[in-house]
Amino acid sequence: MTELFRSPRVMKKVQEEIRTTLGTGKKRITEEDLNKVDYLQHIIKETFRLHPPIPLVTRQTSAHIKIQGYDIPASTALQINLWTIGRDPKRWTDPEDFIPERFIDSSIDFRGQNFNLLPFGSGRRICPALPMAVAAMELALLNLLYFFDWRLPDGMKTEDFDMEEVGTLSVVKKVPLMLVPVAQRQ
Numbered sequence: 001m002t003e004l005f006r007s008p009r010v011m012k013k014v015q016e017e018i019r020t021t022l023g024t025g026k027k028r029i030t031e032e033d034l035n036k037v038d039y040l041q042h043i044i045k046e047t048f049r050l051h052p053p054i055p056l057v058t059r060q061t062s063a064h065i066k067i068q069g070y071d072i073p074a075s076t077a078l079q080i081n082l083w084t085i086g087r088d089p090k091r092w093t094d095p096e097d098f099i100p101e102r103f104i105d106s107s108i109d110f111r112g113q114n115f116n117l118l119p120f121g122s123g124r125r126i127c128p129a130l131p132m133a134v135a136a137m138e139l140a141l142l143n144l145l146y147f148f149d150w151r152l153p154d155g156m157k158t159e160d161f162d163m164e165e166v167g168t169l170s171v172v173k174k175v176p177l178m179l180v181p182v183a184q185r186q
């Protein structure tokens with residue numbers, strides 16, 4: 001929601017796509033509404049790229065290996081920095097910008113097969129809750145964006161948003177986002 005609010009173009013586009021796709025007059029968002037709005041899926045991917053909730057995934061080597069010329073002994077703990085990978089200019093164009101369109105016509109997904117985007121890890125220890133977590137995020141966003149428009153509290157400016165993140169194993173926004181909902185008559 002913070003990235004959407006910082007990017008009015010993206011907010012407007014996704015609300016239009018959600019409201020057009022789901023139609024007017026809905027009383028509730030249901031499971032049948034999931035996976036219908038492609039642009040929302042791109043927004044979720046773009047958010048995972050810039051703000052992976054678990055920024056470091058750990059593995060331990062089972063044998064001596066060599067990576068890019070470095071000798072790594074057996075039983076070494078390796079940390080894969082998902083946050084850095086998500087902002088690596090060698091992998092992403094304009095990596096600091098929130099551009100969901102980068103995923104249009106792209107096969108990049110977050111299900112562990114593409115090593116540029118691994119918010120749920122990969123392989124046999126990949127997050128077992130991936131389908132539930134993604135469905136919960138999508139349901140929450142559909143509800144927030146279909147039924148409400150959003151404005152800033154009086155006296156606050158978008159430039160005042162503090163984007164700092166804090167945490168250890170998992171990270172969250174240091175200063176919670178505060179917005180005012182404006183109910184929409186559909």
Ligand code: HEM
Nearest residue numbers: 053054057058119120121122123124125126127128129133
């Ligand atoms: C957006 C939400 C979530 C994200 C981004 C996330 C991310 C991750 C990541 C990166 C890992 C490590 C994967 C690896 O080492 O390859 C992990 C593991 C795990 N996650 Fe999640 N997770 C989320 C939600 C959840 C939820 C809601 C649950 C439980 C209800 C959950 C349960 C677990 C468990 C049990 C593991 C350990 C799996 C294992 O070691 O075999 N996760 N998650």
